[in-house]
Amino acid sequence: MTTESGLLGLAFAAADTLLEVDGDGKVALVLGAGPGPGTTADAWQGRMLLDLVGKASRKSLSEALRTLQPNIRTAPLDALISCNSERVRRARIRLFQLPELAPAVSFAITYVGTAFTLAVPNAPILLNAGGLLGRVQAVLQEGAVALGLAVSFVEVAGLDQPGEAHQRAAARINAALQTASLDGASAARLSPEQFALLRAADAASDLVDEVRDAGAAEGIDLAALVTRTALSMSGPAEPTIRALRFALEACLTEGVGRASVTFSDSLKRTLKEAEKFRAIVRQQNFTLEYQPIADLATGVSITSRPSPGSAVTGPPTRSISRRSWA
Template sequence: MSMKSRLLGMAFASADVLLELDGERVTFALGAGPVPGVDPGAAWAGQPLDTILDPACQNAVASQLRKLKPGVRSEPVGIRVLTGDGRARKAIIRAFALPELAPFISCALVWDGPPVQAETPKPILDARGLLQRLGSILSQGGTGPELAVDFLEIPGLGAADEAHRRAGARIEASLQARSHQGASAARLAPDRFALVRDSADISDLAEAIRTAGVAEGLNLSAITSRGELGKAEAAVAVRTLRFALEDCLKDGAEAGSRFGERLKRTVQDADRFRGIVRERQFSLAWQPILALDSRAVHHFEALARFGGAAQAPTGPISMAEELGLIESFDLAVAEKALLQLRQPGFGLTKAAVNVSAVSLTGDGYVQGLLRMTSAYPDMRKRLMVEITETSELADLDAANRRVKALRDAGIKVCLDDFGVGAASLDYLRKLQIDIVKIDGAFVRDIETDAKVRTLAGHLVDLCRELKIETVAEMVETEGQAEAVKALGVDYGQGWLFGRPTPTPALSAPAAVGKRVGEVVGWG
């Protein structure tokens, strides 16, 4: 008896199938197939190992193969081998890397029970489903693993032919199996995917894509990028991921290569913004709003400024709105404004503070502001809340209940940027407000554009009929001031009347033939 026959007999005494792999491709197979009539040598040789395995166990096998050291047998891995007829058969596989056979890997497979119906793979998610899935994972709390999100772009995968369609299905199943709990992968576009994984999982997704392509005779390659979420708060993590994904999906080719960088930057920016709010590392600049008939200062708008900047921090504010961080900032601005209003020298100065419409989607802001002013009820009469970003007010009935709570407490409410967007009239109809601010786009062209002047006039007339006062913003010239006054606008704001200053300037710049006055009441 030859030594070869003796060794082969010993091998089959402990295994049902002998395999040889080159990387993750089957180069040789010998033994009993999963069902009668299936010859492993004929059916499996030349195929990627993933093509014969249930997707749910592909990641575990790939992980063991990557960790395999020469001369050391792997740990046993439970797998399910597809039979080709809608069933699967459980098995145990072990691998061994003999140094003189490198790079080939020897494997022994032992069947474990009869074939059973294959499990239906969990369908891949879409973008919305991925965000909901992430929120569900994080909301469970506990001491779970830190998470990462992998973004993949596969150029050419969106082609309409059958081979690319089948490859796409293979990739969906493979990525889903490799995702957190086997259910956290999404197809965002025909050629773009994202999946949530444990941060410690660094298995090569690009190789899985290549393998899926080879199985369909395609040469596919993936551009991959990873972003770490850590153990972020659920709501912030979900919004951060959405922010980064939308940013990448808007871009063209190879946007995925920058996903990790964008997600990391967004997480850092969010942390920095929270620190700014927590430490109150912002200042207020006060810009006067004047009565157009008397040029007396009516009230001031308290404008937030970061790092000594002269302009409004639109970038950070937009990010904070996207990530759900704006409510705490809006309350911090109100707190700082109220503290300044109570300082000596401020007299009975009245002020408007901005609140994002996002902050009115819940009860937190209104409750916080009412608590903040409960010890100083007279301050409420000196305060106005100016709602910005009105396009975000989806549930107007709920928003109006919160607006009403402010007005019932004596706090005036202003609607900013009125007249832009098709929903403006709906806001005016459903929100019980005191003042609207005519968008500066009307004021800019009001002297030269008859259509703009006519439209602005109708808006002012409508507000007057509803007993709502009006403010024209971005007034920079006497001509503009006279034009909006002629239309019946009550108040004006802009550089003509005064730029934002660190403290309220109770006297506005004098205009030719006009006088300036002291602060007057709300109306």
């Protein structure tokens, strides 16, 4: 084995593609794999470096070149590498400059994930909060998912800004979250920048990456805050649905950071109250004052049956409230 082949082997153990870029920003030397099937890195020879990356990556890459110090390897930069006119691939890039080769700069590129299209997908119609609660309840009652379920809460700050680029990014995010949800039909948009989706507990896709890629495809730097809470697959669905309702409210009023905590606290409180009620009924440790009869269509108590000796002579004046999420 020659020294040259040994050095190449070591280099490719750490990166997929190696570039040497001259002082004008043009690719002078390229070795390694292309970014996707049917592509070769050789085609980059003589091209401008910034033409090879997505719009959202150019600013950070230009800044890294401007501030590069000799003999100091940069931290990895996230970028989108163009495969062709329609597809890109996420990559991490490191820069290094040997003083004796200056102003040339060396690049090591490692590809992450698979290539994806730049075409804007048709934005699917997502559920609202009420629709998501109904979907979760139906799935829990069916018991069809053996491996468990989880709800992920997603917040994308800045998504609701005006402009066509943000509108296209929102369409991409809608489609990505819907695809990542259970059966491709269990994602909800709670507000212009907040989402929740029902997923299998072992779902592998990274929602932070999905949002970042959607923004980068439109030249926008978007970051997602994601929290996740597991759903109980044993026992009645009602306590879980009640806790999830409170979590959705917390997501809207306090942000996704509170949603999982609220769900956990609410579920514990609900189960504790249910157990307390069961104990009261089991021990008959109560006095029946009246038995209301309600109109289920309106939720209004229309009459009651007082127990013997009760001082109650009629139904309460207020109706039985039911909150609507429609």
